[in-house]
Amino acid sequence: MTSLILFSTFGLLKARTQKKNKVNVVTLGCAKNLYDSEVLMGQLKANKFDVSDKNDNANIIIINTCGFIENAKKESIDTILTFAEEKKKGSIDKLYVTGCLSERYKNDLEEEITEVDAYFGTRELPRLLKTLKADYKHELLGERLLTTPNHFAYFKISEGCDRPCSFCAIPLMRGKHRSTPIEELVAQAKHLAKNGVKELLLIAQDSTYYGLDLYKKRALAELLNKLSDVTGIEWIRIHYAFPSGFPEDVLDVIAEKPNICNYLDIPLQHASSSVLKSMRRGTTLEKTNQLLETIRAKVPNIALRTTLITGYPGETEHDFLTMLDWVKQTRFDRLGVFTYSHEENTHAFSLEDNIPQEEKQERANLIMDAQSQISLELNEKKIGKTFKVLFDKIENDYFVGRTEYDSPDVDNQVLVPTKESFLRIGDFSDIKISQAGHYDLYGTVV
Numbered sequence: 531m532t533s534l535i536l537f538s539t540f541g542l543l544k545a546r547t548q549k550k551n552k553v554n555v556v557t558l559g560c561a562k563n564l565y566d567s568e569v570l571m572g573q574l575k576a577n578k579f580d581v582s583d584k585n586d587n588a589n590i591i592i593i594n595t596c597g598f599i600e601n602a603k604k605e606s607i608d609t610i611l612t613f614a615e616e617k618k619k620g621s622i623d624k625l626y627v628t629g630c631l632s633e634r635y636k637n638d639l640e641e642e643i644t645e646v647d648a649y650f651g652t653r654e655l656p657r658l659l660k661t662l663k664a665d666y667k668h669e670l671l672g673e674r675l676l677t678t679p680n681h682f683a684y685f686k687i688s689e690g691c692d693r694p695c696s697f698c699a700i701p702l703m704r705g706k707h708r709s710t711p712i713e714e715l716v717a718q719a720k721h722l723a724k725n726g727v728k729e730l731l732l733i734a735q736d737s738t739y740y741g742l743d744l745y746k747k748r749a750l751a752e753l754l755n756k757l758s759d760v761t762g763i764e765w766i767r768i769h770y771a772f773p774s775g776f777p778e779d780v781l782d783v784i785a786e787k788p789n790i791c792n793y794l795d796i797p798l799q800h801a802s803s804s805v806l807k808s809m810r811r812g813t814t815l816e817k818t819n820q821l822l823e824t825i826r827a828k829v830p831n832i833a834l835r836t837t838l839i840t841g842y843p844g845e846t847e848h849d850f851l852t853m854l855d856w857v858k859q860t861r862f863d864r865l866g867v868f869t870y871s872h873e874e875n876t877h878a879f880s881l882e883d884n885i886p887q888e889e890k891q892e893r894a895n896l897i898m899d900a901q902s903q904i905s906l907e908l909n910e911k912k913i914g915k916t917f918k919v920l921f922d923k924i925e926n927d928y929f930v931g932r933t934e935y936d937s938p939d940v941d942n943q944v945l946v947p948t949k950e951s952f953l954r955i956g957d958f959s960d961i962k963i964s965q966a967g968h969y970d971l972y973g974t975v976v
């Protein structure tokens with residue numbers, strides 16, 4: 531009996547020791563959060579931690595949360611509660627929470643979910659590492675553990691935002707705009723290219739504001755020129771551009787440089803000038819249309835992605851129909867819609883959130899119905915044409931790839947049956963489109 535007790539105690543101790551320092555990083559929210567998690571994982575790996583975003587039986591859990599809008603906050607809280615239960619059951623030893631929700635609601639969270647060992651803000655990586663008895667390795671600047679397929683990487687060029695958009699809580703969580711110096715970004719890009727990355731997805735809160743803090747001028751075009759000279763980078767994709775004060779020299783660089791995708795993600799949020807005014811977007815419908823015309827004139831076959839909000843306080847039926855009609859006229863290549871979320875401490879929080887959630891959703895559905903039809907019509911025009919496609923994965927007997935007009939996870943996919951061809955994930959291939967769906971294209975290798 532004694533030996534049995536001894537054996538089981540020793541067995542348990544041994545098992546516990548085996549699980550030590552195995553970290554699982556759970557990332558919620560946007561690509562900027564994913565980038566931060568990858569930097570955190572790079573630091574932990576350099577400190578000899580066994581870390582990944584897929585460590586099922588890890589004993590240390592770090593949740594990188596999102597605090598942007600209601601749905602995202604709910605998902606973050608549910609995830610924390612799930613792991614808090616695991617901690618209560620003893621299947622994990624340590625639970626840490628970082629990211630935007632933690633930045634925004636730290637005090638409330640500390641009071642309400644006490645199973646969490648510590649909460650960290652969005653700019654507290656060194657303190658988080660110290661808590662894990664890890665050193666912050668300055669020499670690793672920009673180096674990270676990629677969680678995306680090795681051939682593409684999200685590339686954060688700045689943090690924070692100086693814009694006053696009335697509905698947005700991001701500046702509360704991410705602070706003022708801070709551009710990363712061009713030299714550092716070029717060094718990061720070279721490091722990534724040396725490790726097999728072919729596509730950089732430029733991300734920021736506002737990528738077109740790049741450089742205004744550091745160089746007192748808009749420097750996105752200069753940065754793009756430098757990045758496009760990095761050997762091995764075949765695609766550079768711009769996300770999160772801002773309409774007002776848009777630096778048109780960026781369009782010249784897109785048009786000139788073959789390795790900068792003819793693609794632009796530019797969230798426009800609304801099309802009614804009175805709503806844009808209340809949103810403090812610093813632009814009007816007329817100016818927006820002028821900008822879109824200029825973009826399409828300077829880069830004729832550019833794919834435009836935008837994001838809109840329905841149900842903003844005071845949005846009338848007329849405002850909404852103006853936006854719906856504008857979507858039908860403008861024919862964006864890619865489009866997403868959020869329903870307005872009434873966020874405390876934002877400027878719009880002082881307004882009455884007077885549109886019922888069902889109505890907000892109904893308006894969003896009407897826009898997406900119109901967009902789905904536009905997307906089908908634009909895709910049908912691609913039948914018979916050949917496109918350079920980068921293959922990301924195999925799914926359901928298909929090689930799944932993207933053209934330069936498609937960003938991962940949010941845009942269209944090109945599908946090639948696995949039984950008909952052999953393609954390598956991470957490689958480019960020329961694909962002739964034979965069939966078109968609302969959001970998918972089917973094709974064969976040329």
Ligand code: SF4
Pocket residue numbers: 691692693694695698699700701735736772
């Ligand atoms: S540009 Fe506006 S919407 Fe975007 S992060 Fe900044 S404040 Fe928010």
